[in-house]
Amino acid sequence: MSVPPACQLILDLENRGGVSCRAKSMFSVMNALESLSRQKGLNVHVSPSGTTCYITSMMFYLEVQLEKDGNLMDVKLAHFGEAPVVCDDLVQLLRMKNYDAFGKILEDLSNMYQIPGNSEMKAKGYLALQALEKDLYSMSLLDRTQDVNRVTEILHGKVGHLVPRTRGTPMNIEFYISPYQILEAELNPGSQVCGTKTVVTIEGTDMLHKLPLSPLIVDPQSGEDSNPAFLQLTDELSMDLPALFVLKFHQPVPMSSSSIEDIHRLTGIQISGLKLAPLYELIVWSALKDKCSEELSTNESCFFVSLPDCPKHCYFINKGSEKSDLAGALVSKIPFSHPKCVPGVIEILRHQVAYNTLISSCVSDKHINEDDSELLYFEVVPHRNTSFCVFFLHPVKENLACVMIDVITSREVHCHLQLNPQDPALSYSDDFIARVVKSCMSVPVVMRAIFRNAAKVKADSKTQDMDVDTKQPHEPPSAQITDSDSLKESPSVAGQHDLVVTNKSSITDSTEENLSTAKLETLGGNTEKSNLSSRTETLCRVEEN
Structure with a gap:
């Protein structure tokens, strides 16, 4: 059956367009391979037919074979003195046009x-x-x-x-x-x-x-x-x-x-x-590099971490010094x-890396508190080789408490909860805290567990106080802390009672302030601003087994 002249003209134009597209596709692939190879310092040769590209060095060569329509057929690699072998991983990369990954492999081979x-x-x-x-x-x-x-x-x-x-x-x-x-x-x-x-x-x-x-x-x-x-x-x-x-x-x-x-x-x-x-400065830098799309300064030492069913955490990272193991x-x-x-x-x-993971869990891309939600404050302080301390205010009393975490190996962690002898126990054993650490490798999750348990201790303490009040004559209230930055008991997000700050602006506006100073200032004039290092030494003493 003969084709009408007008239709034949249309078919001829379509065929010419198809050939042009195929030639353009093949040319673009070859051009990309040539450019990429020369960037990596390799030599490039294209066969007379234009369907094969050879990427060569003194010690290896790659043979990239294309069909005339520009589709990839094979990629073969031959090391010095070896026969060429088809590389399926390279074939897949080029079919996906992932030239960055292909270039990285060329670099590794070189x-x-x-x-x-x-x-x-x-x-x-x-x-x-x-x-x-x-x-x-x-x-x-x-x-x-x-x-x-x-x-x-x-x-x-x-x-x-x-x-x-x-x-x-x-x-x-x-x-x-x-x-x-x-x-x-x-x-x-x-x-x-x-x-x-x-x-x-x-x-x-x-x-x-x-x-x-x-x-x-x-x-x-x-x-x-x-x-x-x-x-x-x-x-x-x-x-x-x-x-x-x-x-x-x-x-x-x-x-x-x-x-x-x-x-x-x-x-x-x-x-x-x-x-x-x-070391902690390097860990913070590495964590921010992974967690942030934008470049944040490694000078940041205050980070806000949000968890479900818990007040927001504020972590001060004490970066230590360049001395010894720190x-x-x-x-x-x-x-x-x-x-x-x-x-x-x-x-x-x-x-x-296990140690770094724990420290990094306290780092986030939030270094400014963006709302007026309740806050719990913590300070992370280096201790020895692979141990560190997390300081916080006791949820019931106003004394410093501390969890010492010692990463013995990547699979073994020891923990020790240290409290002022006059403060109520938080009923969590050291072994239990260690199990929580190993199961999540996250300091904020561990501290949330401790504070949830502390809420029960606080509730029990209030019940006991009420029982005492009913049995004893009423006395005038003792002097209260009236400082605007003082701490008071307030319902947490979960509906439990936690220790929170009523006026947080003075702290959140100055994130470079050391947590120890911030914590002590919130206690008002009844608490002496003692040196953190002396408290660290006292709270971090662990009896040798």
């Missing part, structure tokens, strides 16, 4: 070979990385059973939850996840909720280091206490290379000086380029030369 020397030396570095990856994978299988889940591996595995390197993505280790992240993952099946991760790679150095060129674990189960036995690092199994293995973090991790020293003792290698600062640094990577160091380093990292 960094893998940033070792001084010729191509042979760089190839030896790649062999060393492969040997390390095999040993780490063997260690990851030690505690793995058929029913083990990801969260258990993250929190308890010798090398956390290990994901082997795919052709384009480096090996990574997920080693800590908070209870809230676990809950979020459970409530949102299929969501990409992940904990703290580190990437396993190799980097060039100015000095030579002896690195293994083949796996050192012969039998993962042959060591003592279920630890693997390693072969001796002989000349046959190793080589002096201008490189080191590194655990790299996507975001720098605030670490205490003592944790950094522990890692140094374990690896024998100094972490270079560190700048010491008060100092720390932001750590971006940890160098090491032997796979046996990794489990110990992972355990130190877990410990530090």
Whole structure:
């Protein structure tokens, strides 16, 4: 059947338009790949047909194959001396046009070979990385059973939850996840909720280091206490290379000086380029970076935290000083030369991140009280290596109380509630508080639990006072606190009675004011403004077991 001339003209125009669109699509993909590759310092070649793009370096190359309509066919990666292999992860990224993630992988591939020397030396570095990856994978299988889940591996595995390197993505280790992240993952099946991760790679150095060129674990189960036995690092199994293995973090991790020293003792290698600062200042900075869309000053030390069924909390973060263990640094990577160091380093990292999680729970993007709601005031003060104190006013009396939290490991927390001997007990045992801490890893949630229990104590105390009043003759009331900033008992949001401030403007307008001074000023002239450090020493004394 013949096509009318007018219709044929329309079909010809449509076909030309389709070809133009397909050519434009293919050109745009090629143009993006060329631009991205050159930004990463790589060479780019396009085949005469225009359907294949080669991204090359001295040690590897990528082959990106397109159809004539611009749709992606395959992405192949070949390392030095190896045959090309299809990379499904890279195919997926390019099909989604996620050029940022694709560029990050190009950068990781390039960094893998940033070792001084010729191509042979760089190839030896790649062999060393492969040997390390095999040993780490063997260690990851030690505690793995058929029913083990990801969260258990993250929190308890010798090398956390290990994901082997795919052709384009480096090996990574997920080693800590908070209870809230676990809950979020459970409530949102299929969501990409992940904990703290580190990437396993190799980097060039100015000095030579002896690195293994083949796996050192012969039998993962042959060591003592279920630890693997390693072969001796002989000349046959190793080589002096201008490189080191590194655990790299996507975001720098605030670490205490003592944790950094522990890692140094374990690896024998100094972490270079560190700048010491008060640890709590670094933790606050890191927390604000995660929680805030806008940049907030790290000088902020007062934060407002809202919880359901509870008055709003105001936390003053006492950042301490750069002295001794109260100092720390932001750590971006940890160098090491032997796979046996990794489990110990992972355990130190877990410990530090668990501690950071508790302090970060007191930090929010709200550093100004935006309403006139009731407030409970707390001060977070560093104590020793991995312990800190949370000071607050006793809900029944007007004396300082304190909860000391000692993070023994990422899985063990000790707590001690310290009260003035004359104040009513709050009936929570130290073990119970520790269980609450471990279950939520949130200081505000723990303090809410304590204040809820205190409301019952206060109610019982009032009942006893009423019983006494009915049995004794009425006496004139004693002198009351008349200062406008004084404390009074007022119903909380939950309908219970909590200790609240009637006039909060003087405090909320000056968030830089130290909590100890603010708390003591609210007590009026009947309370002496003693030094916080002396109170800290008194309240933080814990009997040695």
